[in-house]
Amino acid sequence: TTIFKVIIASVIFLIAIYAFISVVESPMKKNLGFGAMEILSYFILHMNEGTNTIEQLFDNAGEAIDTLVGVASFRRLDGSIKALFLSPCVHPGPLGDIGGSNMPTLLANSFDAFTMVAHGPSTHDFNPVSSDEIVKIEDAVRKALDDMEYSPKASEFIRYSYKKANVGVQFFKNGTIMLSTFAPSGSDDIEYAVGLAAMIESQKELGTENNILVDCHNSFNEEKGGVLPGNPELFQLIDTIKLIEPLDLEHDIKVGCYYTDLGGFDKHQGIGESGLKTMVVEVNGQRTAYVLFDSNNMELGYRETIFNAVKDLDIDEIEVMTTDTHTVNTLSAGYNPVGTVEKEKIIEYVKISINEAINDLEPVEAGTNIERILNLKTFGPNNSTELISTISSIVAVSKIIAPLTFIVAIIFVIIWIFVL
Numbered sequence: 505t506t507i508f509k510v511i512i513a514s515v516i517f518l519i520a521i522y523a524f525i526s527v528v529e530s531p532m533k534k535n536l537g538f539g540a541m542e543i544l545s546y547f548i549l550h551m552n553e554g555t556n557t558i559e560q561l562f563d564n565a566g567e568a569i570d571t572l573v574g575v576a577s578f579r580r581l582d583g584s585i586k587a588l589f590l591s592p593c594v595h596p597g598p599l600g601d602i603g604g605s606n607m608p609t610l611l612a613n614s615f616d617a618f619t620m621v622a623h624g625p626s627t628h629d630f631n632p633v634s635s636d637e638i639v640k641i642e643d644a645v646r647k648a649l650d651d652m653e654y655s656p657k658a659s660e661f662i663r664y665s666y667k668k669a670n671v672g673v674q675f676f677k678n679g680t681i682m683l684s685t686f687a688p689s690g691s692d693d694i695e696y697a698v699g700l701a702a703m704i705e706s707q708k709e710l711g712t713e714n715n716i717l718v719d720c721h722n723s724f725n726e727e728k729g730g731v732l733p734g735n736p737e738l739f740q741l742i743d744t745i746k747l748i749e750p751l752d753l754e755h756d757i758k759v760g761c762y763y764t765d766l767g768g769f770d771k772h773q774g775i776g777e778s779g780l781k782t783m784v785v786e787v788n789g790q791r792t793a794y795v796l797f798d799s800n801n802m803e804l805g806y807r808e809t810i811f812n813a814v815k816d817l818d819i820d821e822i823e824v825m826t827t828d829t830h831t832v833n834t835l836s837a838g839y840n841p842v843g844t845v846e847k848e849k850i851i852e853y854v855k856i857s858i859n860e861a862i863n864d865l866e867p868v869e870a871g872t873n874i875e876r877i878l879n880l881k882t883f884g885p886n887n888s889t890e891l892i893s894t895i896s897s898i899v900a901v902s903k904i905i906a907p908l909t910f911i912v913a914i915i916f917v918i919i920w921i922f923v924l
Contacts, residue, residue, distance in 0.1 A: 513917040520913035527905050558602055562633035567884030571630060571696065571877050572703075573641055574716030575648040576681055578759045578868040585617040585649075586868055587761050587783055589681065589794070591718045592641050593624040593696050594880065597631040599833040603883075604632035607641070608798055608827035609777040614642045618761040620781050620796045622718045623828040625699020627730055631883045640880050648875035653677055656869045657753035661785070661792040661821045664747045669740035672823050674785065674792065675751045679714030679872030682706065682745070683794075683823045686737060687807045690725020693828070695732045698741070703874075705742050710750050714872040720825040724801035724841040755788035760864035762857045766850065773850070774799050774842040776829040780850075782857035784819065786865055792821040793858050799826040799842035800833060806843030813851045817858050824854075 574591040596607040612619040632638060655677035663672045668691075672683040684694065684702070699717050706715040731737040765779040778798035785792045793814070807824050814822060832840045842850065 509921050512920055516913050516916050516920070520909050524906060524909045556602060556635070559634040562603060562631075562883065563881060565884075566633040566881045568879045569630065569882050569884070571626070571880060572624070572700075572874055573644050573648070573877055574624065574681075574714065574718075575645055575652070575873045575875065576676060576679075576716055576870065577649055577652050577654070577873075578757070578870050579654060581867055581869070585615075586866070587759055588615055588617050588619040588645070589622065589716075589783065590619065590645060591622045591624040591716050592877065593626045593630065593699060594632060594641060594877065594882075595626040595628055595630040595693070596623075596828050597628050597830040598883075599830045601635070601831060603634060604638060605830040605833075606635065606777065607632065607638055608829050609831075610635060610638050611641055611645075612778060614638075615645075618763065618781070618783075620783060620794065621778075621827055622796060622825055623693075623721045625694040625702075625717060625719055626696050627693045629883055629885050630696060630880075633881045633883065637881050641877050644875040644877040648873035651875075652871040652873050654869035654871040655753055656756055656867070658755060658757045658785075658787045658870055659751035659753060660755070660787050660790045662748075662751070663821075664744050666744040666747060667740045668737060669744040671741070671744045671748070672821070673748055674787075675712070675753060676757075676870040676872050677753065679712045679716060679874070680706070680710065681716050681718065681872070683718050683720055683825070684741060685720035685722055685807075685823070686731070686740075687720070687723035688805060690723050690728035690804050691731060691737065692724070692728060692801070693721070693730040694719040694741075695730055697733050698731050698735075698738045701733075701738070702741050702745055706745050706748070709746055710748060712750070714874045716872060716874065718825060719828075720823060721800075721828050722802040722807045722824055722826055723804050724839065725804050726839060757868050757870055758786040758865040759868045759870075760784045760786075760861040760866070762860035762864060764853055764857055766853045769846065769850075771832040771840065773846050774832050774840045774844060776827065776831045778827065778829070780853055780857055782854075782861045784858065784861040784865060790821065791819040791862065793819045793823075793861070795822060795824045795854060795857070797824070797826045797842050798829050800828055800830055800839070801841040802826055803841045803843035806841075806847065809843075809847070810851060810854055814855060814858060817855060818862060819858060822858075
């Protein structure tokens with residue numbers, strides 16, 4: 505009889521566990537189409553074995569969207585492309601090698617030319633459900649290149665600011681590159697609708713069609729969220745764009761490029777596979793360094809530290825950006841912006857990259873284009889927010905349900921063993 509009572513007691517506990525799991529699984533299955541235990545098991549598989557089976561869940565729950573990619577192309581006088589500067593409105597997340605987390609490297613490696621993949625306006629809602637989706641971005645870039653018009657002339661790089669918003673702009677054939685940052689104030693992702701509004705405003709104000717907006721993503725503050733519709737930063741960005749004066753394309757262009765893996769730095773230093781890429785653009789004697797880290801944001805104030813460190817170099821302007829790659833995000837590190845460790849070593853590599861890019865300068869023609877990315881399967885508008893809110897609800901409910909369920913189970917077991 506003792507063995508029988510132990511068996512029944514075990515069954516009671518199993519029923520309690522099953523009931524608890526059923527309660528916490530229900531909201532996620534209803535809202536997103538998969539359960540909490542299912543995503544947890546696939547996530548553990550990914551972390552331990554590197555499998556991407558979890559992408560199947562995201563694919564089933566994802567939504568197809570149309571978005572944009574900005575393309576600036578610099579080609580040599582013999583017609584070969586020397587460098588590409590891309591700004592896809594696609595978010596490189598969620599983390600590790602899942603979905604589009606390594607998009608900046610995978611997309612750049614799709615092209616033979618030196619390719620910088622900057623961070624376009626986008627949030628986690630625009631995470632590709634699978635790395636296979638990145639080919640759709642590549643297709644859009646190639647279409648943009650096929651339709652590209654070039655000119656050997658460009659404008660100088662000029663900065664504008666209003667309150668917290670700062671925009672550096674350079675005019676090329678049919679468009680501009682606009683580097684947007686709220687540094688030295690903290691900020692995170694610029695939401696797609698905000699970026700789209702800014703691009704439309706720039707078309708109206710500047711009279712150019714292909715204005716490539718880049719979220720420099722270079723001033724991380726954990727307490728500061730993204731730039732969303734209705735935030736003051738939206739209007740500050742638009743008001744800054746209104747200050748921009750259209751410039752004629754009067755001067756010849758030279759471009760030089762350089763890539764370094766920063767001596768093998770990796771995610772432990774906040775650096776992804778694409779390391780550090782630098783492009784120096786020379787127009788009318790002015791040299792501007794476009795410096796791009798394959799990182800997820802930058803420690804607050806590190807941008808300004810870099811600016812001060814390169815003052816003696818043979819450049820006139822500089823902007824530092826990050827790709828927002830989420831391959832550097834780990835459970836142990838969480839947010840992992842560049843500049844938290846190895847600050848001085850990284851700055852030395854920045855100096856080297858700028859000097860090497862200067863040595864690589866040669867005459868080019870430049871063109872800009874913005875192309876639609878069609879039918880890109882992503883997490884979908886609001887789904888990432890829904891995932892977070894659902895998990896928060898599950899945690900809140902679990903704090904009540906878990907102890908209640910197991911207290912009831914213990915009471916039944918005590919009654920069964922000692923009373924009956």
